Amino acid sequence: MNGFDRLAQRVRVPPAALAFVATLALAVAVFAIVLHTLRSDTSLADRSSIGLASIQALAVVAARRLPLVAWGSSITAVVLATIWTGGESWVDAMTNSYLLVLGLIALTVPVWASAACWAGTLAVGVLVTVFLRPDDWLSELLELSALAGLVLVAGAAVRGLLAAHRSLRAEQAAVIRQRERTALLEERARIARELHDVVAHHMSVIAIQAETAPFREPETMPQTFAAIRTSAVTALGEMRRILGVLRADDTGVLPQPTLTDLEEMAAAVRATGTRVELRITGDPAALPAGLGLSGYRIVQEAVSNAVRHAPGRNIRIEIDAGDDCVRLQVDNQLPATVRVIADGLPGFGLTGMRERANAFGGQLTAGPADDGWFRVTATLPIGE
Known part of the structure; x- marks a missing residue:
């Protein structure tokens, strides 16, 4: 039994329900932070800011159940923010929330899927650079690729540790039963x-x-x-x-x-x-x-x-x-x-x-x- 399950037993709430509540709270926090940052640091209209913040919040919710949909919608929102801000490369609020979505996806998908997400991120970054040619495009592209790689590797490592912990718990239970x-x-x-x-x-x-x-x-x-x-x-x-x-x-x-x-x-x-x-x-x-x-x-x-x-x-x-x-x-x-x-x-x-x-x-x-x-x-x- 991991710490999350012990917490669920302590508060007398099913683990699935507690996980949903935690994910929903994280999505609300992402929506509020992204919306506030877009409205204060960019010239985007309120409707556009609310739309982009909503997409990132929904991507957080969908990351566990629909990782491919979550990744596609989140990277699309990042590209739209880049286009709507007049070619500014990788808006900080959108990039940070996208990295968070990548981390959540890496916790649920196998390693090859995480590698595919990183390759997709690099491909989208190259396309954005080719068509928009923003300032400092090379350093921004390398920075995004490195950050996305680190987040995916960290998520995969945490996923492996959780899987090993569950396997160890199962083996211990089998030993106790035997x-x-x-x-x-x-x-x-x-x-x-x-x-x-x-x-x-x-x-x-x-x-x-x-x-x-x-x-x-x-x-x-x-x-x-x-x-x-x-x-x-x-x-x-x-x-x-x-x-x-x-x-x-x-x-x-x-x-x-x-x-x-x-x-x-x-x-x-x-x-x-x-x-x-x-x-x-x-x-x-x-x-x-x-x-x-x-x-x-x-x-x-x-x-x-x-x-x-x-x-x-x-x-x-x-x-x-x-x-x-x-x-x-x-x-x-x-x-x-x-x-x-x-x-x-x-x-x-x-x-x-x-x-x-x-x-x-x-x-x-x-x-x-x-x-x-x-x-x-x-x-x-x-x-x-």
Whole structure:
């Protein structure tokens, strides 16, 4: 937005209307100045002076919309003033107003059109000199040609600067739009990753709990169904919180899970009949909220994979919250019949875990260990 547009917004007037008012005011000023100068400095009749001043004023108004008409009428008025004053070369009032019209034309037409206006000015000056032969015709012709050239070059330069400014503004707006689009896509990817982690973990736990329910003792059935209900309610609550950020009027201020909530997650998995060992050293509550959430999601995804691919097998979770980094390790026993890809588990889950670790400048590895367990390890540096 240029200064003219900002002025239009400040006075609450459309830019086109403000430009028309400014042009009209300039035309009135040109009419008054030219008329006064012709009446005081020349012997022209009032009717001729009013006519010439009116032509120059109308040329100012037409310079933006009809530049060729404005140039033709203005140069014609200059020639008529020269003829009506008895051969006086280039009447000052008419010449100055003509230069003003040239400047306005140069602001709206391409460079080749400005060059054509300068050539036309030179040609008319030569014709006037040939037929009228005024005094000091050579110096007057050279002076008019030089002044017209300078005005046209200055106008073309200003036009180029305005065009470059508009182009820069357009590019900046495009960059801002692309930046907003990138941020939106990143936010959608983050929400998709959160949804994947929540759904994959809780649905896996619920599925295992439901599968083992028929084989449990009758007296433990109430606890089994209560555990299933707890897992479902927790999953729905987290999904509702994550989807809530998509609403314009929802700030999503519900607390996010952190490494301090791992005991609840381990208890839910134990309810499926899986043995889960959880060992935490250090103080995970002192970790930054974002790092704690990412660590929780990494452990959650690793446990979900263990429940899905090795149901009923033991799981070990070790958390070491040090001063400079957090070390996470999730081990689960591998069934004898399971086939594990050398570089870890395929799919979106492992990619999401790596992205969470990389976001904090950490590292993550996943794959079978030498002792027959599948191991997921992650190191997350603690930044300032």
